[in-house]
Amino acid sequence: xxxxxxxxxxxxxxxxxxxxxxxxxxxxxxxxxxxxxxxxxxxxxxxxxxxxxxxxxxxxxxxxxxxxxxxxxxxxxxxxxxxxxxxxxxxxxxxxxxxxxxxxxxxxxxxxxxxxxxxxxxxxxxxxxxxxxxxxxxxxxxxxxxxxxxxxxxxxxxxxxxxxxxxxxxxxxxxxxxxxxxxxxxxxxxxxxxxxxxxxxxxxxxxxxxxxxxxxxxxxxxxxxxxxxxxxxxxxxxxxxxxxxxxxxxxxxxxxxxxxxxxxxxxxxxxxxxxxxxxxxxxxxxxxxxxxxxxxxxxxxxxxxxxxxxxxxxxxxxxxxxxxxxxxxxxxxxxxxxxxxxxxxxxxxxxxxxxxxxxxxxxxxxxxxxxxxxxxxxxxxxxxxxxxxxxxxxxxxxxxxxxxxxxxxxxxxxxxxxxxxxxxxxxxxxxxxxxxxxxxxxxxxxxxxxxxxxxxxxxxxxxxxxxxxx
Numbered sequence: 001x002x003x004x005x006x007x008x009x010x011x012x013x014x015x016x017x018x019x020x021x022x023x024x025x026x027x028x029x030x031x032x033x034x035x036x037x038x039x040x041x042x043x044x045x046x047x048x049x050x051x052x053x054x055x056x057x058x059x060x061x062x063x064x065x066x067x068x069x070x071x072x073x074x075x076x077x078x079x080x081x082x083x084x085x086x087x088x089x090x091x092x093x094x095x096x097x098x099x100x101x102x103x104x105x106x107x108x109x110x111x112x113x114x115x116x117x118x119x120x121x122x123x124x125x126x127x128x129x130x131x132x133x134x135x136x137x138x139x140x141x142x143x144x145x146x147x148x149x150x151x152x153x154x155x156x157x158x159x160x161x162x163x164x165x166x167x168x169x170x171x172x173x174x175x176x177x178x179x180x181x182x183x184x185x186x187x188x189x190x191x192x193x194x195x196x197x198x199x200x201x202x203x204x205x206x207x208x209x210x211x212x213x214x215x216x217x218x219x220x221x222x223x224x225x226x227x228x229x230x231x232x233x234x235x236x237x238x239x240x241x242x243x244x245x246x247x248x249x250x251x252x253x254x255x256x257x258x259x260x261x262x263x264x265x266x267x268x269x270x271x272x273x274x275x276x277x278x279x280x281x282x283x284x285x286x287x288x289x290x291x292x293x294x295x296x297x298x299x300x301x302x303x304x305x306x307x308x309x310x311x312x313x314x315x316x317x318x319x320x321x322x323x324x325x326x327x328x329x330x331x332x333x334x335x336x337x338x339x340x341x342x343x344x345x346x347x348x349x350x351x352x353x354x355x356x357x358x359x360x361x362x363x364x365x366x367x368x369x370x371x372x373x374x375x376x377x378x379x380x381x382x383x384x385x386x387x388x389x390x391x392x393x394x395x396x397x398x399x400x401x402x403x404x405x406x407x408x409x410x411x412x413x414x415x416x417x418x419x420x421x422x423x424x425x426x427x428x429x430x431x432x433x434x435x436x437x438x439x440x441x442x443x444x445x446x447x448x449x450x451x452x453x454x455x456x457x458x459x460x461x462x463x464x465x466x467x468x469x470x
Contacts, residue, residue, distance in 0.1 A: 003027045003119075004028050004115075005029045005048050006023055006031070006049065006052065007030075007031045007032075007033065007051040007052070008033070008051070009032075009033045009035075009036075009038075009052065009053045010053075010054040010057070011034050011035065011054065011057050013034065015054075015104075016032045016034070018106075019052065019106065019111070022108055022111065022112075023115075026112060031048070035057060035058065035060065036057065036059070036060045039051070039053070040069070043069055048073070048076060049076075049077075049119055050076070050077045050078075050079070050115060050118050051069055051076055051078050052079045053065055053066055053069070053078055053080055053081065054080075055080050055081060055082040055093065055101075056082075056083075056086065062081070062093070063080075063092070063093050066080070066093060066096070066097065066098060075122065075125065075126070077099040077119070077121065077122050078097070078099055079099055079101065079118060080098045080101040080102070081102050081103075081104060082101055082102070082103055082104070083103065083104050087101075087103065090103075099114075100114050100117075100118065102114060144181075144184060145321065145324050145325050145328045146318075147320060147321055148320045150313045150317060151313065151318055151321060154181075154312065157310065158181060158184065158185060159188060161308055162184075162186075162189045163188075163190075164308075167260070167281070167282070167307040168280075168281045168282070168307070169282055169284075169305050169306045169310065170182060170281065170283040170284075170312065171284060171285070171288075171310070171312070172283070172285065172311065172314070173285050173312075173314045173358075174285050174360065174362070175315075175360030175362030176313070176314060176315070176360045176361065177312060178243065178283040179198060179241065179243060181312065182196075182198070182239075182241045182243075182281045182283065183196060185239075185281060186238070186239040186241075186281075189239070189279065191279055194237040194238030194239070195234060195235050195236070195238035196235075196238055196239050196241065197231045197234050197235035197238065197240050197241065198241040198243060199212060199231050199240075199241070200243045201242055201243065201244050201245050201248040202247035202460075203460070203462075204453075205438065205463050205464075206249040206464065208453075209249065210252050210255065210268060211230065211268055212230060213231055213232060213255075213259075214232060214255065214265045214266070214267050214268065214274075215228050215229045215230030215232075215267035215268070216228055216230075216270075217267055217268065217269035217270045218269075220267075224268075224269070232259060232265065232274075232276050233267075233274055233276060235278045236276045236277060237277050238279070239278065239280075240279070240280055240281070241281045241282075242280070242282045243282075244284055244285070245282040245283065245288075246284035246286035247284075247462070250296070250297075250298070253301050256301065257298065257300060257301045257304055260280060260305070261304065263275060263277065263278070280305070288302050289302070315357040315360045315361060315364065316357050319353055322349075322353055322364070323349065325361060325364060326343075326344060326349070326352065326364070329368050330343065330344075330368060333368055333369050333372045337372055337373055339372050339373065339375070340378065341372045341375060341378060341380060343379055343380070344380045345381050347382040348371075348380050348381055348382040348385050350382075351382050351385045352367075352385060355386070367385060368380075370384070370417065371384040420459075423459065427459060427461055430445060431463070434466075435466065436463055436464070436465075436466035438452060438453065438456075
């Protein structure tokens with residue numbers, strides 16, 4: 001099996017045959033050309049992964065040919081062949097886009113090494129481009145499922161917002177897609193090729209949040225064994241997304257306000273300020289004006305972030321989107337579960353349309369994932385809609401800990417659902433037992449504290465809520 005297609009261009013036919021023999025022995029597929037015309041024909045007619053071009057060709061220099069090849073395929077790696085007396089020319093070729101150069105007589109090991117590196121470099125660049133295109137496809141405005149008038153108006157406004165540098169304030173219930181909209185804004189902006197950095201302010205303990213946002217210097221506090229860049233620094237020239245900003249502790253809010261006003265801040269333990277260029281998007285499910293009145297959120301910070309407000313309507317206000325969302329989500333879930341489900345029965349769809357969806361699109365996706373996993377037919381029937389038994393209070397979480405994980409009636413849940421339910425209930429009991437001490441809870445669970453925080457974040461459990469328990 002070929003490990004790559006290589007075009008070798010040299011007017012020395014003996015050298016061509018020597019290189020062909022060595023490369024074919026290494027399982028490469030080799031095409032040869034003795035001049036620019038043959039090289040251009042080969043590149044136009046075949047898919048080439050790499051080209052090796054002699055710097056001194058009869059009738060044309062290799063540098064101009066390289067530029068012609070790049071005009072046909074800009075991503076093509078080109079390795080220049082040169083004699084010892086023309087190394088300056090090879091260095092100039094690298095400045096003008098060559099991947100590298102080889103001197104004659106060719107060292108077989110150097111030949112193989114440079115080719116392997118060039119092809120790996122191209123593979124990584126190609127994979128990076130593919131991932132960017134997949135991300136763009138997923139979060140492009142035209143691919144967000146929104147057929148209702150309310151969501152169409154939201155997307156029309158958001159697409160205009162994306163072209164500005166203004167701070168965006170996204171308000172919506174849990175599960176309405178606030179992060180999806182934030183990523184779409186980033187990918188439609190001039191910053192699309194720069195980082196998109198997201199942090200959930202509710203999921204990070206107060207003692208760690210300042211360090212996560214702004215970074216810290218080595219030795220600045222117990223456990224700071226190395227200097228760390230914060231999310232603001234990581235997002236330089238890109239976008240930072242502060243999710244659930246309404247849950248940010250009051251102690252952190254003044255430093256965030258200064259960072260937003262001045263676009264600079266001091267990492268913990270540092271005397272040197274860091275200047276950043278970031279676009280800021282925030283999101284919350286809380287009514288921050290009410291939080292300001294209660295004294296739980298700074299008024300000056302509210303007005304600093306409340307520049308361009310975007311309200312995402314809950315699913316119950318745009319039920320005409322449900323059939324379209326179901327079609328989109330079924331395709332995604334069927335692919336993940338390898339279950340060839342074609343759709344829902346009319347009765348099942350009616351059941352979905354009559355539900356109020358307090359968990360919004362996230363709840364809809366979870367409902368469909370369960371139904372698709374459990375069905376044995378091509379169509380999901382109504383009996384599989386809302387048949388999961390989810391604990392709604394700590395008491396029922398406690399019964400789950402005791403082992404009552406199986407429903408008394410109805411179909412069994414998937415192992416994944418049962419495990420997730422047990423894990424969440426176990427974490428809740430741990431935090432109750434340890435009065436909200438993450439260190440103590442992590443020790444009982446036999447987990448590193450960082451891993452324990454990751455579990456809390458996974459299940460949306462807020463540590464501060466358990467510190468009030470006696």
